[in-house]
Amino acid sequence: MSRIGRKPINIPAGVEVKVDGSVVSVKGPKGTLTQKFDPNMSIAIEGAELTVSRPNDAKENRALHGLTRTLIANMVTGVTEGFKKELDILGVGYRVQKQGTNLVMNIGYSHQVIVEETDEVKIEVPGPNKIIIVGIDKQKVGQFAAEVREKRPPEPYKGKGIRYANEVVRRKEGKAGKGK
Incomplete structure (x- = not known):
């Protein structure tokens, strides 16, 4: 059982x-x-x-x-208690800010990426490189966090991008690391 x-x-x-x-x-x-x-x-x-x-x-x-x-x-x-997911932003010039109910992200594109919070899910931005997603429905909080992370997932060479606070990104060696 x-x-x-x-x-x-x-x-x-x-x-x-x-x-x-x-x-x-x-x-x-x-x-x-x-x-x-x-x-x-x-x-x-x-x-x-x-x-x-x-x-x-x-x-x-x-x-x-x-x-x-x-x-x-x-x-x-x-x-x-509610649920929360924390996201970290790594990268030169990458930053986030909250304008009203919108999350405005500068994450290396030629334009700003804007994500709007919903009724069930709220966004908090304690710093320029941190996003906290809060809500009472665990599934909606996790889905929203995954959609925000999807805007710029961490890349394996420099580790730049949006990652979960406890996520470990496997790093790869660049082409300069190849044996001679």
């Missing part, structure tokens, strides 16, 4: 969870998230804990068990 799927989810004070069939709504201090899950998974609230169980050990149900539990746990974490 799934070790992750069996773990109960603690519902902290100030968080309201509603289960309506296969639709789960989580309301907390930072906002509300709603998601529809597979109807085979039975989701039950017992006091201040939420448990997910599966009907049988079919391969599909085993796969969905841990997934459903993790997605609900991420919803609870999102409405209480």
Whole structure:
């Protein structure tokens, strides 16, 4: 049986969870998230804990068990603490700034690259070489961070570009490093 799927989810004070069939709504201090899950998974609230169980050990149900539990746990974490992704910009002359709700990036192109923040995802720029993407939905925060990184991914020779704060970029040797 799934070790992750069996773990109960603690519902902290100030968080309201509603289960309506296969639709789960989580309301907390930072906002509300709603998601529809597979109807085979039975989701039950017992006091201040939420448990997910599966009907049988079919391969599909085993796969969905841990997934459903993790997605609900991420919803609870999102409405209480939120999620954030940090991006670093490396390169001579590369910098970012925030103008209103827009992220304006000078990243080596002949034009500025402008990315607009959405209702679910907010952008913070603490410095000219750092971007912090904040939101309550883990998937939307990660997707938005990936789209910003895609504007100038780190290149392997000099390491210039936009990278995640904890990302390690494998560096290559240039053609001058070739053996003689």
